[in-house]
Amino acid sequence: xxxxxxxxxxxxxxxxxxxxxxxxxxxxxxxxxxxxxxxxxxxxxxxxxxxxxxxxxxxxxxxxxxxxxxxxxxxxxxxxxxxxxxxxxxxxxxxxxxxxxxxxxxxxxxxxxxxxxxxxxxxxxxxxxxxxxxxxxx
Numbered sequence: 001x002x003x004x005x006x007x008x009x010x011x012x013x014x015x016x017x018x019x020x021x022x023x024x025x026x027x028x029x030x031x032x033x034x035x036x037x038x039x040x041x042x043x044x045x046x047x048x049x050x051x052x053x054x055x056x057x058x059x060x061x062x063x064x065x066x067x068x069x070x071x072x073x074x075x076x077x078x079x080x081x082x083x084x085x086x087x088x089x090x091x092x093x094x095x096x097x098x099x100x101x102x103x104x105x106x107x108x109x110x111x112x113x114x115x116x117x118x119x120x121x122x123x124x125x126x127x128x129x130x131x132x133x134x135x136x137x138x
Contacts, residue, residue: 020130023077024122030074031119034067047110054099054109061099064109068092071118080125088118 007016014029015022035048050067053060072088095114099105127138 018077020078020126021133023074024126024133027071027074027119027122030067030071031115034064034115035113036116045110048115050095050113050115051106051109055106057102058100061096061105064099065092065096068095068114068118071115071122075118075122078122078125078130080122084121084125088121091117 005016006013012029015025017023033048034050036046037048038052039046050064054064056063069092072085072092075088076085091114095109095112098108098112101108123138126133131138
């Protein structure tokens with residue numbers, strides 16, 4: 001994971017460096033938390049904090065956009081091209097705008113996973129430009 005060290009956040013070891021492997025791991029951990037941290041019993045459908053917190057009007061949607069923005073902020077450490085970054089910002093913005101629509105936005109949060117889409121953009125970039133990052137399955 002690089003020789004950059006780790007930090008402990010709420011009992012979880014998180015890589016603290018700016019090297020591509022550390023950045024990817026932090027993005028991956030945030031995506032896991034926001035999109036796939038729990039499962040709906042009975043139908044075995046993974047959901048995350050974005051969908052759950054999004055049920056709280058306005059504040060939940062703002063929090064969801066903030067978590068998505070953190071992923072984009074982390075990705076900037078990789079010096080990705082502007083068009084990749086704009087796609088990521090667009091995913092978060094689209095998710096945020098639709099999230100503000102009552103009921104429809106809540107249902108949309110279960111289906112449109114902007115953070116998963118952004119993780120995929122980062123992963124594809126790393127596979128092409130940083131193949132030495134062993135934590136990415138290319």
